[in-house]
Amino acid sequence: MLLVKPMPSSSSPSSSHITDDAPSTPGKFKIEKSPYPHRIKWHSSFTKLTFWSFFFLGIIFIFFLRSPPPPPGYDPSSSSHPRRHLRNFSWGGAAWEKRVRSSASVRSRNGISVLVTGAAGFVGTHVSAALKRRGDGVLGLDNFNDYYDPSLKRARQALLERAGVFIVEGDINDNALLGKLFEVVAFTHVMHLAAQAGVRYAMENPSSYVHSNIAGLVNILEVCKSVNPQPAIVWASSSSVYGLNTKVPFSEKDRTDQPASLYAATKKAGEEIAHTYNHIYGLSLTGLRFFTAYGPWGRPDMAYFFFTRDILMGKPISIFEAANHGTVARDFTYIDDIVKGCLAALDTAEKSTGSGGKKKGPAQLRVFNLGNTSPVPVTDLVNILERLLKVKARKNIVKLPRNGDVQFTHANISLAQREIGYKPTTDLQTGLKKFVRWYLRYYGDGKKSSV
Numbered sequence: 001m002l003l004v005k006p007m008p009s010s011s012s013p014s015s016s017h018i019t020d021d022a023p024s025t026p027g028k029f030k031i032e033k034s035p036y037p038h039r040i041k042w043h044s045s046f047t048k049l050t051f052w053s054f055f056f057l058g059i060i061f062i063f064f065l066r067s068p069p070p071p072p073g074y075d076p077s078s079s080s081h082p083r084r085h086l087r088n089f090s091w092g093g094a095a096w097e098k099r100v101r102s103s104a105s106v107r108s109r110n111g112i113s114v115l116v117t118g119a120a121g122f123v124g125t126h127v128s129a130a131l132k133r134r135g136d137g138v139l140g141l142d143n144f145n146d147y148y149d150p151s152l153k154r155a156r157q158a159l160l161e162r163a164g165v166f167i168v169e170g171d172i173n174d175n176a177l178l179g180k181l182f183e184v185v186a187f188t189h190v191m192h193l194a195a196q197a198g199v200r201y202a203m204e205n206p207s208s209y210v211h212s213n214i215a216g217l218v219n220i221l222e223v224c225k226s227v228n229p230q231p232a233i234v235w236a237s238s239s240s241v242y243g244l245n246t247k248v249p250f251s252e253k254d255r256t257d258q259p260a261s262l263y264a265a266t267k268k269a270g271e272e273i274a275h276t277y278n279h280i281y282g283l284s285l286t287g288l289r290f291f292t293a294y295g296p297w298g299r300p301d302m303a304y305f306f307f308t309r310d311i312l313m314g315k316p317i318s319i320f321e322a323a324n325h326g327t328v329a330r331d332f333t334y335i336d337d338i339v340k341g342c343l344a345a346l347d348t349a350e351k352s353t354g355s356g357g358k359k360k361g362p363a364q365l366r367v368f369n370l371g372n373t374s375p376v377p378v379t380d381l382v383n384i385l386e387r388l389l390k391v392k393a394r395k396n397i398v399k400l401p402r403n404g405d406v407q408f409t410h411a412n413i414s415l416a417q418r419e420i421g422y423k424p425t426t427d428l429q430t431g432l433k434k435f436v437r438w439y440l441r442y443y444g445d446g447k448k449s450s451v
């Protein structure tokens with residue numbers, strides 16, 4: 001980290017001896033008129049020196065500000081873990097518009113036309129594929145940032161490409177791009193899944209969470225409220241909004257005002273922002289609180305994923321435990337159940353009521369838990385992985401760090417069951433079996449994995 005040490009001021013006692021040693025700059029000042037010729041000469045050089053020092057330090061500082069720190073597990077010697085940074089994108093043109101239109105065109109009766117943000121992400125890929133399969137129009141949007149291995153995102157993109165889904169490369173903060181997409185296609189729905197995910201990384205790179213989860217969400221809503229017709233929006237909130245709550249299972253009626261991480265706080269902020277846009281502009285909004293979604297094509301920054309990698313590579317894994325040997329547990333939810341919940345939310349979303357930025361009447365505003373309702377201790381997760389991989393894990397039991405993790409999550413899903421017919425069917429054992437099968441096919445035995 002760069003430390004900028006303040007330069008001593010010329011009036012400070014310690015600066016006087018520097019004055020005596022400093023070289024003069026002949027011809028710059030009328031030395032003979034001054035009672036302090038050496039000091040004036042020094043002052044001239046010192047001012048220049050100070051100016052240029054601060055100028056260059058400033059440039060270096062700006063460079064550091066623009067370069068967020070690396071993701072978890074970043075190894076500077078390995079090119080497989082680059083920093084999360086955003087690129088400039090080029091878009092537009094007749095051929096590009098044709099691809100956009102074709103990807104978003106509806107091919108079934110009563111089908112919907114959906115803009116899926118974060119389409120190269122874990123949940124985004126699965127939701128996009130499922131929508132396309134049933135004949136809906138789907139257009140993806142993704143900035144392909146390198147928070148985790150971008151080649152996995154490219155592989156997901158290739159998968160969707162084969163299914164007929166085009167992913168536009170761009171950022172949700174790009175107002176002009178979003179405007180253009182709505183100019184080309186009158187989307188009936190937006191499935192907003194683009195986000196900076198991960199609980200622990202928020203301490204390393206807080207601004208990426210503000211950029212994606214707050215500024216990006218607002219930009220999406222700004223564009224949606226302005227277009228005519230306004231789409232209905234379903235978006236990804238998180239179980240982490242329940243924060244330090246101790247009453248289980250977590251119900252949508254429970255308080256969500258004690259987040260344990262900046263990530264959780266940005267998701268909670270998103271729920272409040274959703275309320276505002278619903279209230280002012282008549283946007284139909286549904287937030288889905290995902291509970292530790294896992295499965296094939298998952299996220300390498302999540303424990304089940306990097307435990308699998310590390311167990312296969314013979315590396316030790318850290319298993320968190322709470323105070324007094326307390327169990328840390330998660331309501332792990334299989335991706336197929338999450339996808340069913342997303343599609344059910346889209347299918348039951350009512351139309352937005354406003355148009356062109358004006359509200360015409362009250363609109364739907366919903367929040368649902370999408371969990372499995374059966375929390376599993378992390379130690380059990382590891383036991384299942386050991387059995388499936390047929391490798392013994394090298395386990396370190398460590399104290400739950402204070403970096404945003406909560407001790408347990410457990411979803412009450414009765415509201416989602418009642419309102420959108422959500423009913424998870426995959427237990428952790430079955431889901432992990434499918435994940436491990438995919439993992440071994442994708443990375444081989446993991447020994448040369450670039451995750």
Ligand SMILES: O=C(O)[C@H]1O[C@H](OP(=O)(O)OP(=O)(O)OC[C@H]2O[C@@H](n3ccc(=O)[nH]c3=O)[C@H](O)[C@@H]2O)[C@H](O)[C@@H](O)[C@@H]1O
Binds near residue numbers: 197241304318329406
């Ligand atoms: O459902 C959610 O709300 C959140 O689920 C996950 O967050 P988390 O449940 O913390 O998932 P992991 O990071 O995969 O951790 C799973 C469990 O393993 C534990 N863990 C994690 C890392 C580790 O080294 N050791 C360890 O025991 C964690 O404490 C946690 O209990 C996602 O990372 C979030 O993006 C998502 O919003």
